[in-house]
Amino acid sequence: MINRRKFIRASAFTGFASLVGSKLKAAGEPVTVKGQPIVISTWKPNVKANKAAWEILGSGGRALDAVVQGVQVPEADPEDMSVGYGGLPDRDGKVTLDSCVMDEFGQCGSVMAIENIMHPVLVARLVMEKTPHVQLVGAGALQFALSQGFKEENLLTEQSEKAWREWLKKSKYDPMETLHEMDKLIQKQQVPYPWPVPDLNHDTIGMVAMDTNGNLGGACTTSGMAYKMHGRVGDSPIIGAGLFVDNEIGAASSTGVGEEVVKICGSHVVVEAMRHGMSPLEACKEAVRRIVKNNSKNAKDVQVAFLAVNKKGEHGGFSVAPGFNYCVTTKKGTIVIDTKSWFS
Numbered sequence: 401m402i403n404r405r406k407f408i409r410a411s412a413f414t415g416f417a418s419l420v421g422s423k424l425k426a427a428g429e430p431v432t433v434k435g436q437p438i439v440i441s442t443w444k445p446n447v448k449a450n451k452a453a454w455e456i457l458g459s460g461g462r463a464l465d466a467v468v469q470g471v472q473v474p475e476a477d478p479e480d481m482s483v484g485y486g487g488l489p490d491r492d493g494k495v496t497l498d499s500c501v502m503d504e505f506g507q508c509g510s511v512m513a514i515e516n517i518m519h520p521v522l523v524a525r526l527v528m529e530k531t532p533h534v535q536l537v538g539a540g541a542l543q544f545a546l547s548q549g550f551k552e553e554n555l556l557t558e559q560s561e562k563a564w565r566e567w568l569k570k571s572k573y574d575p576m577e578t579l580h581e582m583d584k585l586i587q588k589q590q591v592p593y594p595w596p597v598p599d600l601n602h603d604t605i606g607m608v609a610m611d612t613n614g615n616l617g618g619a620c621t622t623s624g625m626a627y628k629m630h631g632r633v634g635d636s637p638i639i640g641a642g643l644f645v646d647n648e649i650g651a652a653s654s655t656g657v658g659e660e661v662v663k664i665c666g667s668h669v670v671v672e673a674m675r676h677g678m679s680p681l682e683a684c685k686e687a688v689r690r691i692v693k694n695n696s697k698n699a700k701d702v703q704v705a706f707l708a709v710n711k712k713g714e715h716g717g718f719s720v721a722p723g724f725n726y727c728v729t730t731k732k733g734t735i736v737i738d739t740k741s742w743f744s
């Protein structure tokens with residue numbers, strides 16, 4: 401938590417940062433700090449996604465290109481039951497996907513509740529690059545995707561359909577309970593699943609990166625909470641909630657119960673906290689603190705996690721409940737960090 405002394409330090413830093421920012425902004429350039437590239441992403445299994453992102457970052461490519469390439473890995477993976485193909489459906493049995501991107505120029509695009517498109521992140525990028533809008537939803541998002549040459553595909557795998565049909569027997573929606581039910585189901589059926597509970601129902605990929613030019617980019621993509629109401633949109637495709645990038649300061653993303661992240665504009669809070677001098681870890685903790693405060697009676701039942709990187713390439717993450725981890729790739733290689741949490 402921030403104390404008075406840190407606030408004073410923060411203001412001094414802010415003054416400096418905005419001076420640098422305004423000078424460069426006047427020249428119409430993104431604020432760059434040349435340095436070591438880095439990419440971080442939510443959840444351990446996404447080391448594979450980091451690897452794909454690093455193919456671009458490690459050879460001097462742009463952060464946005466890297467994250468868009470990286471997050472396509474879980475989008476196409478049928479074993480990942482929380483993103484893209486193979487994602488758990490909503491209560492009506494429909495796989496609806498949410499995705500967004502944001503770049504170093506502060507440009508962004510997103511698609512929400514899009515169906516039958518395996519790589520919603522590519523559509524989100526095209527919303528940013530080819531339309532005058534930043535968000536397209538449902539049928540309109542699909543219509544746009546088809547106009548851009550995307551093909552419709554069935555994204556509901558046998559495994560996800562089986563899990564949904566099992567859920568239908570009780571049809572009880574409670575994010576934490578759903579998670580435990582899924583655990584039991586998966587163990588009973590011995591469904592191959594690459595990582596342990598409690599990550600099951602909260603596995604969105606949020607990925608943020610800094611490239612060799614010091615520019616930032618981010619992407620976030622998910623099938624959202626399993627068994628949600630049809631049409632429900634979480635935090636992941638909402639700029640400022642599931643993802644935020646400010647090339648002067650840093651970038652952040654989130655995973656977990658999206659409703660709680662939206663209520664505090666979570667990723668924006670993290671970036672703003674960094675602007676005021678907090679480290680990425682402290683900033684993620686500050687966003688978690690607000691979620692805990694909003695849920696004073698049941699905060700332990702609301703898993704949310706954030707990760708962030710700043711312009712110096714420092715990174716951090718923090719979660720409400722234990723169990724969150726994130727992958728970091730730099731030229732030294734890839735590591736997985738188990739974060740600290742508000743509750744133990």
Ligand code: ASP
Nearest residue numbers: 602603604624634656658
């Ligand atoms: N944040 C996602 C959502 O609420 C879910 C998750 O991260 O698991 O849709």
